[in-house]
Amino acid sequence: MRFLPHTERDRSRMLETIGVSGMRDLFADIPADLHIEPGSLDMPDALHEAGIIRKFTQAAEQNRHAGNTRCFLGGGTYHHFVPAVVDYVIGRGEFLTAYTPYQPEISQGTLQALFEFQTMIARLLGMEVCNASMYDAATSVAEAALMARRVTRRERVVLAGSVNPRYRTVTHNYLSRISGSSVDVPCSGFATDVDAVVEAIDGETACVIVQYPDFYGSVYDLASVRAACDAAGALMVVAFSDATAFALIEAPGSLGADICVGSGQALGIPMGYGGPQLGLFACKKKHVRQMPGRVCGMTHDARDRRGFVLTLSTREQHIRREKATSNICSNQGLMCTAAAAYMSLMGDAGLATVARRSAAALSRLVSGLPDHVRAASGPRFNETVLSFADGDSRDHFLAGAEGCDIFAGIPLERIDPKAEACHLLVATTEMIEAEDIADYHAALEAVR
Amino acid sequence: MRFLPHTERDRSRMLETIGVSGMRDLFADIPADLHIEPGSLDMPDALHEAGIIRKFTQAAEQNRHAGNTRCFLGGGTYHHFVPAVVDYVIGRGEFLTAYTPYQPEISQGTLQALFEFQTMIARLLGMEVCNASMYDAATSVAEAALMARRVTRRERVVLAGSVNPRYRTVTHNYLSRISGSSVDVPCSGFATDVDAVVEAIDGETACVIVQYPDFYGSVYDLASVRAACDAAGALMVVAFSDATAFALIEAPGSLGADICVGSGQALGIPMGYGGPQLGLFACKKKHVRQMPGRVCGMTHDARDRRGFVLTLSTREQHIRREKATSNICSNQGLMCTAAAAYMSLMGDAGLATVARRSAAALSRLVSGLPDHVRAASGPRFNETVLSFADGDSRDHFLAGAEGCDIFAGIPLERIDPKAEACHLLVATTEMIEAEDIADYHAALEAVR
Amino acid sequence: MSEHYSGTHGLQHEEPLVFERAHEESVSIHLPGVEGDLPDDLTSFARREAAGIPGLSEPETVRHFVRLSQWNHGIETGFYPLGSCTMKYNPRVNETLARLPGLAQLHPDQPEHTVQGILALLYELQEWLGEIAGLPHVTLQPAAGAQGELTGLMLIRAALAAKGEGYRTKVLVPDSAHGTNPASASLCGMETVELKSGDDGRMDIDVLKAHLDDDVAALMLTNPNTAGMFESDIVEICRLVHEAGGFVYGDGANLNALVGIAKAGDMGIDCLHINVHKTFSTPHGGGGPGGGPVVVNETLAPYLPVPRIEKGDDGYRLLHDDDQSIGPVLGSIGQSGVLLRAAAYIAAFGREHLHKIAEDAVLNANYVLARLKDAYHVPFPGLCKHECLLTDEIQNRHGIKTLDIAKRLIDLGFHPMTVYFPLIVHGAMLIEPTETESKETLDAFCEAMLEIAAASEAGDTEDMHAAPLLPIRSRLDETGAARKPILVWTEEES
Amino acid sequence: MSEHYSGTHGLQHEEPLVFERAHEESVSIHLPGVEGDLPDDLTSFARREAAGIPGLSEPETVRHFVRLSQWNHGIETGFYPLGSCTMKYNPRVNETLARLPGLAQLHPDQPEHTVQGILALLYELQEWLGEIAGLPHVTLQPAAGAQGELTGLMLIRAALAAKGEGYRTKVLVPDSAHGTNPASASLCGMETVELKSGDDGRMDIDVLKAHLDDDVAALMLTNPNTAGMFESDIVEICRLVHEAGGFVYGDGANLNALVGIAKAGDMGIDCLHINVHKTFSTPHGGGGPGGGPVVVNETLAPYLPVPRIEKGDDGYRLLHDDDQSIGPVLGSIGQSGVLLRAAAYIAAFGREHLHKIAEDAVLNANYVLARLKDAYHVPFPGLCKHECLLTDEIQNRHGIKTLDIAKRLIDLGFHPMTVYFPLIVHGAMLIEPTETESKETLDAFCEAMLEIAAASEAGDTEDMHAAPLLPIRSRLDETGAARKPILVWTEEES
Ligand SMILES: Cc1ncc(COP(=O)(O)O)c(C=O)c1O
Numbered sequence A, B: 001m002r003f004l005p006h007t008e009r010d011r012s013r014m015l016e017t018i019g020v021s022g023m024r025d026l027f028a029d030i031p032a033d034l035h036i037e038p039g040s041l042d043m044p045d046a047l048h049e050a051g052i053i054r055k056f057t058q059a060a061e062q063n064r065h066a067g068n069t070r071c072f073l074g075g076g077t078y079h080h081f082v083p084a085v086v087d088y089v090i091g092r093g094e095f096l097t098a099y100t101p102y103q104p105e106i107s108q109g110t111l112q113a114l115f116e117f118q119t120m121i122a123r124l125l126g127m128e129v130c131n132a133s134m135y136d137a138a139t140s141v142a143e144a145a146l147m148a149r150r151v152t153r154r155e156r157v158v159l160a161g162s163v164n165p166r167y168r169t170v171t172h173n174y175l176s177r178i179s180g181s182s183v184d185v186p187c188s189g190f191a192t193d194v195d196a197v198v199e200a201i202d203g204e205t206a207c208v209i210v211q212y213p214d215f216y217g218s219v220y221d222l223a224s225v226r227a228a229c230d231a232a233g234a235l236m237v238v239a240f241s242d243a244t245a246f247a248l249i250e251a252p253g254s255l256g257a258d259i260c261v262g263s264g265q266a267l268g269i270p271m272g273y274g275g276p277q278l279g280l281f282a283c284k285k286k287h288v289r290q291m292p293g294r295v296c297g298m299t300h301d302a303r304d305r306r307g308f309v310l311t312l313s314t315r316e317q318h319i320r321r322e323k324a325t326s327n328i329c330s331n332q333g334l335m336c337t338a339a340a341a342y343m344s345l346m347g348d349a350g351l352a353t354v355a356r357r358s359a360a361a362l363s364r365l366v367s368g369l370p371d372h373v374r375a376a377s378g379p380r381f382n383e384t385v386l387s388f389a390d391g392d393s394r395d396h397f398l399a400g401a402e403g404c405d406i407f408a409g410i411p412l413e414r415i416d417p418k419a420e421a422c423h424l425l426v427a428t429t430e431m432i433e434a435e436d437i438a439d440y441h442a443a444l445e446a447v448r
Numbered sequence C, D: 001m002s003e004h005y006s007g008t009h010g011l012q013h014e015e016p017l018v019f020e021r022a023h024e025e026s027v028s029i030h031l032p033g034v035e036g037d038l039p040d041d042l043t044s045f046a047r048r049e050a051a052g053i054p055g056l057s058e059p060e061t062v063r064h065f066v067r068l069s070q071w072n073h074g075i076e077t078g079f080y081p082l083g084s085c086t087m088k089y090n091p092r093v094n095e096t097l098a099r100l101p102g103l104a105q106l107h108p109d110q111p112e113h114t115v116q117g118i119l120a121l122l123y124e125l126q127e128w129l130g131e132i133a134g135l136p137h138v139t140l141q142p143a144a145g146a147q148g149e150l151t152g153l154m155l156i157r158a159a160l161a162a163k164g165e166g167y168r169t170k171v172l173v174p175d176s177a178h179g180t181n182p183a184s185a186s187l188c189g190m191e192t193v194e195l196k197s198g199d200d201g202r203m204d205i206d207v208l209k210a211h212l213d214d215d216v217a218a219l220m221l222t223n224p225n226t227a228g229m230f231e232s233d234i235v236e237i238c239r240l241v242h243e244a245g246g247f248v249y250g251d252g253a254n255l256n257a258l259v260g261i262a263k264a265g266d267m268g269i270d271c272l273h274i275n276v277h278k279t280f281s282t283p284h285g286g287g288g289p290g291g292g293p294v295v296v297n298e299t300l301a302p303y304l305p306v307p308r309i310e311k312g313d314d315g316y317r318l319l320h321d322d323d324q325s326i327g328p329v330l331g332s333i334g335q336s337g338v339l340l341r342a343a344a345y346i347a348a349f350g351r352e353h354l355h356k357i358a359e360d361a362v363l364n365a366n367y368v369l370a371r372l373k374d375a376y377h378v379p380f381p382g383l384c385k386h387e388c389l390l391t392d393e394i395q396n397r398h399g400i401k402t403l404d405i406a407k408r409l410i411d412l413g414f415h416p417m418t419v420y421f422p423l424i425v426h427g428a429m430l431i432e433p434t435e436t437e438s439k440e441t442l443d444a445f446c447e448a449m450l451e452i453a454a455a456s457e458a459g460d461t462e463d464m465h466a467a468p469l470l471p472i473r474s475r476l477d478e479t480g481a482a483r484k485p486i487l488v489w490t491e492e493e494s
């Protein structure tokens, strides 16, 4: 077996040193009736490398993918461009095959990359500090709610209904087994109902969670939410799903977010059929000791040279056990390195271009819609909802578009089970060209 | 432009330091009428990375390749399995982006890999020493002829007609502009005519060049050639095209080769539509100072630690200029590292398996041929010639096989222009499964 | 440097922070897409000040990160015997496979008929994991082991609630358990009761019995446990817990000792998470991503999270809604890219070789133990499983602590073992070699450990207190870092 | 270490030879294919003794080569200002592209209708190279620059023969030329006559005139030449050679100075090779592979090697036979994988940016020259092109030689420049920064050079004679290596 270095002779010599006569003796502490016959698992036979490649390649070829289609799907995951450099960096064995940097002297590579990541994310979000990752946006939102409860010592969590339903479901799920309540505030017209959100904030409220741009792509004014939070002593948690937005529109930090959470997938990480994703988590510095997750800090070594370490670990499960700020241990470290490399390449200007073109594509898409489809009104970043007369006409269009290599949108009820089955959630990125939009329009015309 | 680090401000500051006022001033030494207008080349506009990927991917998709066909093509290039590890090793920037190891202190990685390569190749070929690569097998053969001329101070070169016609053409081409003659000895029945070869060796002969297994895959006894060389004072040069053969059949060194040259492509290098290939060159130690090409040697450093350097450079063009043993400078260094990694993974046992299965596949293919096709007779390694009644029936079969995703062989006249247009050169490797052979037979039956 | 170990040497560069490398303006990167200004209705929302993201050219970016990478120890550069972490070789071909555009460039909400290939692979993985654990119902969703624990406890709470025993919220956790176990219990709204381990490092049945009452929802146990010992009473333990009306949650972080040897389901475990980034060799990436599929028995199956991958007559599909389900714990079906690598690892071993993972892993740990047991204190003598536990008791007499031993190992060319965990012994050193290390490497490591022990005995300890001397940085001021945390870079910090 | 340069440090391992790592038996690798014994008729030919190829497991192999890799300096790890070598950044995306199965896994003898995609890319590259050089007829076949030279000289001989002037076999080569020029001439059966360069480092027209006679087949010239100087008299030079009945062969190794700025064809050059591994950024790989396409004018075009890529109405095809052709110089159509990377590099710059390659390359060289010209002797003052030439004349007074400077640079974190080439000055240091280096890196390099000059001036030279001190090896005994060459490993050498 090519991954196992021992020869049979190695094995016998080692058994001898141990002082047992055979491999089975090493398992003598396992009750005999628990032993299974070696080779008796109900599994296919071993595949050689060529066979594995063949198997996976054939499976891959059964899928249609963003490389050979035009992908207008969003809903939390976006088909942005990922430079080859990003993949090379995270494919290097020294980053890829390292563990969590527990021994900082021989982990400075990962640590400096994490520190750079934290700084870049904090800057992009306009926040003071940031951790070195949560699993994904949904769990980041849930952890934000938990953190707000710790900070405020209150238990009520208010969620705007325009927060991605998946984030909301996971958050409710995380909160439902502990005391306190979490409530959804209905939204209207595929946009955030700011007044209703403000209304829902009361003196028991630990935090209000809004999404910005919201699940439907809508961009709106957060000032009244911020004011209501101030009045009520609640924290404002701002969630987001495409981090590139903040190269274009004002960052949540500048709008007063106490905690800012969302997805970093847009920052150099392939869609990957849902994972590995990257959960971002940033907050105000004064709350940092209530923050979940790993965090890297700057320090110096015995010879006074700058260096980096994991820090504030007294918040974490391996020290605080049942009192930890979170149970998270393995996180999305490598994806932080990917995002750092991506952002280094892009810079402010590149990120702004990505965001601007994503938005420009949506404008172009919406402005050319035939009149049998209606786009949600109001300012949108790179995502919106298109409404059809009925489910059939929508599905008919979807099928036709697919035939032209276009994934034209996500049936809204797939993510938001309460939605009527005649809407499409549609997203655009810089990977959409003018020609693709023309084809989209043509596909719409074709089913008129 | 993403590969250019300067900002415009950097450029102006640098121009200032230089003391010129603009970029054009840096080219003032080029006569004005030679200047072309910047941006005036007749070329497409710059492509962003996503566009380049799209362009190349689309081109790649227009080709059919060994990954989605069954490849029975040989003639010097073989579809052996290449483990992913090999590609990772040579993709690491430290190997990939280094120059020729002129500064050994910071090139020990490349140098040790080359030394390991040289040792493994020498062992595989049964030769005493080996260089760190020639361009390909054809030029290796040509260089072998030139070296034999230097060693023997004779000018006549005898080539067996069963040496790959491409190797022969390149060799004649290399030799044709200098004094002396090079002659081809006709072969018979798609095999080496040993008697004729022996016959052709005379007292003026610098070397005789035979291929083993020969171009047609035939394996035969070299003893009489060796004896004739001894008698005439000529060198025996043994060429080969699939180095894995020598894990199975006796190595050229053991059969008395003075110089052994051929292709290392089979050792972990993709077919690559002809390149980069890997030319192997090995010889007896006593002739090493007449050997062409780079060679790495073992030595020690100032603190007496083992280390490696390029050595015997007084043979080379940068020192000896017009008197150098060869004009070669850049070679196939990275492919040596690939071959070293491949051989480390395979070992004697793995290489023997590769060779045995390649041969077994051919046996199976030949033994199941329908009677309207004739295979060349005599022992063959992994390649042979199939003969059809006429060109039409062959081409009809080729087209049919292609329809079943089989590249069934190379029309012999494509490589050997003198051959009649009714033969196929057919090769097998461990990438051919029993099922593929069954399909091959079925395709033959289908055009019966 | 002795001939036994590689030591560490230099061809590495100091490299500033990416911000210190940045130019005043970012270098222009050329991108695809629709040219266009900021749409009118967004202008009032426009960001006023640039974020300050560097924007280096591609050559600078590559050099920066390549240099940083070389400051890391990784499994590809050397031995990494972190106990409880299962740092094994990560096959290179798996990296290639997971990057195939047809697997990596899939949107999670593509219509299911366009993703049948990946669904087939993931479904097969579910079946394999179920078979290996003897617990046939599987969710691939949890993003890591800790989330697997949370998921499992949610399932247990759901099952208890269905029985009308929602009041059971007590979770028994041995004091040797990993920190995530109690932390997950808290997150699931449960109370942890710590069980003191017996003198042999195993669970003390009497202690267990004493805590089994009507409030008990579950026992969380790791087997082999974090001292590397197999809980030989496992069948009895499970029986007792079940009798008391509780469930047994298995922390599968140590599955590497058991693959193809024995099944959790046969032991009576109801629910187990599997850290695929440990047992099935998906790369750790400097902290993650991982994957924590949960496998369960019949009783817990109805509550598994959605979306679930189901196989029907017309192919695979995702079930998004199920009333009994605890609902999703993650925003997607799981860490697909990680899971594919795990599937490839399992496929490479297959039926006939899978048990060799555990065999060689256990062989290696016992070999290291055998070689070191005279020089180091072994708190729990006897067979170990995939990892062995030592302490610094002997070296302590000479003023040498576990930390010093660990740091000295760095200078000798090895990543240290896990230190100060588990908490049940003083100065723990938990060594997990895994199956992918050669005897040669184990011997070199043992020589190094013996040399350290001998040096300590001889009072030759200067190097040890100052270690590590050879890497790009010496010991770092962790206390200072925590006291006044600097978590982002600002020009003033420079 | 000053803040200016990175120095080198340690996290690297000693690593034995792969043979010293080998087990007694090789580890079994699992392979595809048809099971079967050695066919009967081959048994008498069977190899008697195994070769002795190691056969390590995959984890061992990866670790071995990863460790070795870290002992190398590469363009990805640091500045690599080797004059005449054009060590520029190698775009990572090009590596991905060249590995696409549809490009990498093609057999050279597949039917042409199954390889239209790659033929289209290669054909387009031919057109681009022809346009850049102003010499529209192209062969992609030569495997590297040296083979390009041989090919070009063969073409010239063929053209001369066609004119009945086969007796012309004299090749004029400036004394500053690269060694491959005279070596290629010899290989082509021609005699080299060396032309002494003028005092300004350029060709001395009078010397040229003195050698132009009826035997002259060609002048081989590098422009800019290997001292980094543009041959400003190039038009006159070409005119003179042509008048004398000879051809002008251009060594295109220094094309980086001219891309998009001026065309070889316009200068009067008849034939030029292009080192795509220099100008068009294909990775050097520790020695190769390279690619040396040759571009020629109308006169030489009929003789270009076969196979040639031709574009017809029904697509691309390979022309294998042509009576006038000099025939093939390589066993295939060329180093396709290398050529694809070159095409990708050119495509990324495109019409509007290609000239910036030369602009920034020349800017960088002149900047370094400007910063160093007071501290180091500049043999040929004035503008340089893409590289600048210094000597150790000033430092020599303090006993410091070019070699010492080079080795000291290593300790400061830089790969040295090309040393002792060209041969026309004593103690040459030829510095080629290329366009992909930042001002910051150039400044750091210049600081290092200035520090060395200052230290030399101050007599503070101990470090320099002993340098390098920081890499994994110090100066190696090259003389010993050549005197008693050990080219393969045997158990006795260990
Ligand atoms: C015993 C044990 N349990 C649980 C975990 C947590 O797993 P993860 O890091 O995947 O969340 C670990 C990880 O180190 C572990 O060792």
Ligand SMILES: Cc1ncc(COP(=O)(O)O)c(C=O)c1O
Binding pocket: B328, B329, B330, D084, D085, D144, D145, D146, D147, D178, D180, D181, D222, D226, D251, D253, D254, D275, D290, D291, D292
């Ligand atoms: C000026 C010059 N000419 C020719 C060559 C030879 O080119 P290659 O190494 O590609 O054969 C070189 C390579 O260093 C060179 O610098």
